[in-house]
Amino acid sequence: MHIIDRRLNPGGKSFANRQRFLRRAKDLVQRAVRESAKDRGVEDIEQSGEVSIPVDGIREPSFRRAAGGKRDLVLPGNKDYVEGDLIERSPGGKGRGGGSGAGSGDGGEDQFRFVLTREEFLNIFLDDLELPDLAKQRMAEVETHGLRRAGYTTTGSPANLALQRTLQISLARRIALGRPKSAEVEALQRAIAEASVEAEGEEPGVRAALSLELETLERRRARIPYIDPLDLRYRRYEPYPKPVVQAVMFCLMDVSGSMTEGMKDIAKRFFMLLHVFLTRRYKHVDVVFIRHTDRAEEVDEDTFFHSTETGGTLVSSALAEMKRVVAERYDPSAWNIYAAQASDGDNSASDSDRTGQLLSREILPLCQYFAYLEVGDPMGHPLGFMQHSRETSLWHTYAALAAAGAKFEMRRVSRREDIYPVFRQLFQKRGAAQGASP
Amino acid sequence: MTTIAGADDLLFQGNDWDFSTIQRIHDTVADIAEKDLKLSTYPNQIEIITAEQMLDAYASIGMPLFYKHWSFGKRFAQHESVYRKGLMGLAYEIVINSNPCISYIMEENSATMQTLVIAHAAFGHNHFFKNNYQFRQWTDPDGILDYLSFAKAYIASCEERYGHAAVERLLDAAHALMNQGVHRYPGKKSLDLMNEERRERERDAERERMYNDLWRTVPRGPASKRRVLDDRRRALLGLPQENVLYFLEKTAPKLKPWQREILRIVRLIAQYFYPQQQTKVMNEGCATWIHYQIMTTLHERGRIDDGSFLEFLTSHTNVVRQPLYTDPHYSGINPYALGYDMMCDIVRIANEPTEEDRAWFPDLAGRGDATEALKDIWANYRDESFIAQYLSPRLIRKWRLFHIEDDPDKPHLEVSAIHDERGYRNIRRMLARQHDIGRITxxxxxxxxxxxxxxxxxxxxxxxxxxxxxxxxxxxxxxxxxxxxxxxxxxxxxxxxxxxxxxxxxxxxxxxxxx
Structure with missing residues (x-):
């Protein structure tokens, strides 16, 4: 008898099957994930979760008998029936016991429920979202370079000498030009030596002829070198642009008294969604929180979301702070910079011009993408807010910018449920979504 | 028989176990199985697995290695979500009909449960696999693991060469026909050339002897000629053929060789599982009866303590519980319960028969060596024939079985037999029919x-x-x-x-x- 402990075997034996299953049911799962994301809080978005999909697309058919026809059932537990009793047909009562007898199994089920892991959920959830202008930015402005092998060159440093290739070419040249082999020369020398031993003085003509031949060979060998500078080949390296795989995300938020807790909650959801999204795309993501009233400061996450400040509202102060942080720590050539600003739209009238200029001249050229989210009061009349949009001062300032450049997008949102659709609009793959965004 | 009781003799105390405990349990159980019950089994291989690995095994029909297909992923997802919610417990073990016989046991099981599981799977099922005629006829326990590993590698290489989609479509189609992919009767062995020749000679001789020129003058209609051709064509194609996958593999005109090979893989695996479908009651009944004997013997000899024995009884009674048809938990006849009750009943008939038993089972009643009788039954029956032969009137009364006829042409369901003198044969025949694979598929x-x-x-x-x-x-x-x-x-x-x-x-x- 053998006992084998399999517990330490690598797990996930079903992983490949699971992937095949998800691929098979991709459309259905995607739809189900969207549906379930609506009901989820953003905190839960990163969790694994159960989804249910219609069983139609993943059916495994087989020949089965339908419910009709004459059936015989043998059941245990007779209480008071005697032979010949007639039983009324009722859809609920006797039929149930019969169903299992005919082996109809779970055929009636029309929803298939199962649990997706966090990875799978996020992959599907963010599947058709794209970071805006990511590719373009890489091509145009990427600064770091890597080196990779790219064939051979005739010049280079000795360290890069490609020995094998050099010898191949030298061999080809030697054959082509007919350089005498050393074996030939040796054979000739031996023949001369033999001739001198055997025919001492007898027939000097033979020896002389051999010597002459040897001389010709030697001369030829000297003229055609074993390795010629022409043969030399060096390994060639070519620089190629290396994509920057780190990103920094700036979260800018107005924390003045006019922002209620509900509005902050919406903003927080948006920031978290953006963070999840960036971490899927970049190896390394930094987050910088900047809050502002009439002056701005960089804070940690907890302070950012939870402490309140009082004061007026100067949006430009936050932009200036962001510019300072970028200059200090995040070189735009090495970092992908994303910024998301959330505000209720209040800004003091005198600040509008300065904000607009700062954004268009200083901030936008640094950024990959700048998203502005205007948060309405969730307690307020949502429909009214959405419909005849009371134009806030900040919205007014930014609207002009949005019309001009593609790097900048702005949306309004006033209810939690709207966060995800708005987020999708902001990051939908370009081209596919042109029609969708208003 | 040695019966020295004492704490030193206990196989284990408490719930914990380690590998030496398992070894000790196995050896003791093996001793009882060989000496007392005289079972004949394949050598055992016991593998300890986690719950997650058990779910993995569920998804691939219990086999340790299997080719990849989305439907297994679906099954895994299904089991997993049900299991996570706590709606379903996992099996304590899975046993594979192979040589050596592999039993998977879960790490969460207590020492008592491991003993039960080893007795049940590593000896009960193992004995059944090795001796039942269905398994001997249709399965090759020596080669199955090698074949599965070949199948897995072959299908993976096809996926690489012809693409995932092509292989997936083919497997989808083959799986849909899996139930129609088994031979139900052993084929005729083809004669060797020498015999063939001899029979040909004999046929010729017979034809010469019977020759009568008159037959030549009998008119032969075109219709009959046509029928001869039809018959000949069908015979050449081996028709009628109930093994649809086999037919396709051999004769489908457009399939490529690799596609035929995959059809063959699916059909051979279906064939391997075919005996299991038609021996559920017997297989489980046999294993349950054996584990009950072994656990009782262990307790009698003082190798497990009273606490363990009670733990065993709890789980045993759960397994052999048969809810009545009025019970909300009723979901058909429980094969463990029916099988176990029938085995116990056969032992009773062999040892202390009543007059009724003597009339119904003249060969079995009062025979004495019940274990031998059972072993003979385990070797030579399948569910349908087993029930048709050995369901006793006493058991029908105990279970209070009754038979309902559901004819859609009639306005009512009719109770056509109950547990009385006139009903026994009818009920027995109908219950056997419910377990007849020829009627289920x-x-x-x-x-x-x-x-x-x-x-x-x-x-x-x-x-x-x-x-x-x-x-x-x-x-x-x-x-x-x-x-x-x-x-x-x-x-x-x-x-x-x-x-x-x-x-x-x-x-x-x-x-x-x-x-």
């Missing part, structure tokens, strides 16, 4: 191919008691069948008595799906 056969015309493949479903196929499912399976065949397919549902066609399904091959 529809009888579908390839009957003909239109070789002269459009190559249409014709199949018949021999309808039993008016039970037609579920039309939607049938259409889907037929579509798969047509894709494999490459031309049109027609399935007629035929009443076997009157030969009238009750229903027709047709499908045409879609280009490029499989061939």
């Amino acid at each position: 529809p009888d579908i056969q390839v009957v003909d191919v239109d070789l002269d015309g459009n190559r249409r493949l014709m199949l018949h479903h021999r309808v039993l008691d008016g039970g037609l196929l579920e039309p939607e499912e049938a259409a889907r399976v037929l579509q798969h069948l047509a894709d494999l065949w490459g031309y049109d397919v027609l399935l007629k549902e035929v009443d076997p008595g009157t030969l009238t066609v009750l229903e027709e399904h047709a499908a045409s091959a879609r280009d490029g799906v499989i061939v």
Whole structure:
């Protein structure tokens, strides 16, 4: 008898099957994930979760008998029936016991429920979202370079000498030009030596002829070198642009008294969604929180979301702070910079011009993408807010910018449920979504 | 028999176990199995696995290695979500019909449960696998693991060469026909050449002896000639053929060699599981009866303490519980309960028969060596024949079985037999029929191919008691069948008595799906 402990075997034996299953049911799962994301809080978005999909697309058919026809059932537990009793047909009562007898199994089920892991959920959830202008930015402005092998060159440093290739070419040249082999020369020398031993003085003509031949060979060998500078080949390296795989995300938020807790909650959801999204795309993501009233400061996450400040509202102060942080720590050539600003739209009238200029001249050229989210009061009349949009001062300032450049997008949102659709609009793959965004 | 009781003799104390405990349990159980019950088993291999690995094993029908297909992923997802919610417990073990016999046991089991599981799987099922005629006839326990590993590698290499999608479509189609991919009767062995020649000579001699010139003058109509041709064509194709996958593998005109090989893999695996489907009651009954004997013996000899024995009894009674039909938990006859009760009943009949038993089971009643009688039964029956032969009136009374006829043409259901003198035979026959695989899976056969015309493949479903196929499912399976065949397919549902066609399904091959 053998006992084998399999517990330490690598797990996930079903992983490949699971992937095949998800691929098979991709459309259905995607739809189900969207549906379930609506009901989820953003905190839960990163969790694994159960989804249910219609069983139609993943059916495994087989020949089965339908419910009709004459059936015989043998059941245990007779209480008071005697032979010949007639039983009324009722859809609920006797039929149930019969169903299992005919082996109809779970055929009636029309929803298939199962649990997706966090990875799978996020992959599907963010599947058709794209970071805006990511590719373009890489091509145009990427600064770091890597080196990779790219064939051979005739010049280079000795360290890069490609020995094998050099010898191949030298061999080809030697054959082509007919350089005498050393074996030939040796054979000739031996023949001369033999001739001198055997025919001492007898027939000097033979020896002389051999010597002459040897001389010709030697001369030829000297003229055609074993390795010629022409043969030399060096390994060639070519620089190629290396994509920057780190990103920094700036979260800018107005924390003045006019922002209620509900509005902050919406903003927080948006920031978290953006963070999840960036971490899927970049190896390394930094987050910088900047809050502002009439002056701005960089804070940690907890302070950012939870402490309140009082004061007026100067949006430009936050932009200036962001510019300072970028200059200090995040070189735009090495970092992908994303910024998301959330505000209720209040800004003091005198600040509008300065904000607009700062954004268009200083901030936008640094950024990959700048998203502005205007948060309405969730307690307020949502429909009214959405419909005849009371134009806030900040919205007014930014609207002009949005019309001009593609790097900048702005949306309004006033209810939690709207966060995800708005987020999708902001990051939908370009081209596919042109029609969708208003 | 040594019966020295004492704490030193206990195999284990408490719930914990380690490998030496398992070894000790196995050796003690093996001792009882060999010396007291005289079982004959394959050598055992016991593998300890986690819950997650158990779920993995569930998804691939319990086999340790299996090819990849999305449907296994679906099954895994399903089991997992049900398990996570706590709606379903996992099995304590899975046992594989292989040589050596592999039993998976869960790490969460207590020491008592491990003992039970080893007795149940590593000896009960193991003995059944090794001795039952169905398994001996249809399975190859020495080669199954090698074959599965070949199948897995072969299908993986096909996926690489021909693409995931092509292999997936082929497997989808093959899986749909899996139930129609088994041989139900052992084939005739082909004669060797020498015998063939001898018979040919004998036939010639007979023909010469019987020759009468008069037969030449008998007119022969064109119709009969036609029929001879038909018969000949069918015979050449081996028709009628109930193993649809086999037929396709051998004769489907457009399949490529690798596709035929994959059909073969699916069909051989279906064949391997075929005996299990028709011996559920016996297999579980045998294993349950054996584990009960072994656990009781262990307790009697003081190798497990009273606490463990009670723990065992709790789980044993859970397993053999049969809810009554009025119970909300009723979901058909529990094969463990029926099997175990029948085994116990047979022991009773062999040892202390009543007058009734003597009348019903003259060979068995009072025979004495009950274990030998059981072993003979385990070796030579399957569920249907086992129940038809050995369900005793006493057990029918104990279970209070009754038979209901559900004829859709009549306004009422009718109770046609109960547990009384007039009903025993009827109930026994009907219960046996419920376990007859020939009645559970529809009888579908390839009957003909239109070789002269459009190559249409014709199949018949021999309808039993008016039970037609579920039309939607049938259409889907037929579509798969047509894709494999490459031309049109027609399935007629035929009443076997009157030969009238009750229903027709047709499908045409879609280009490029499989061939």
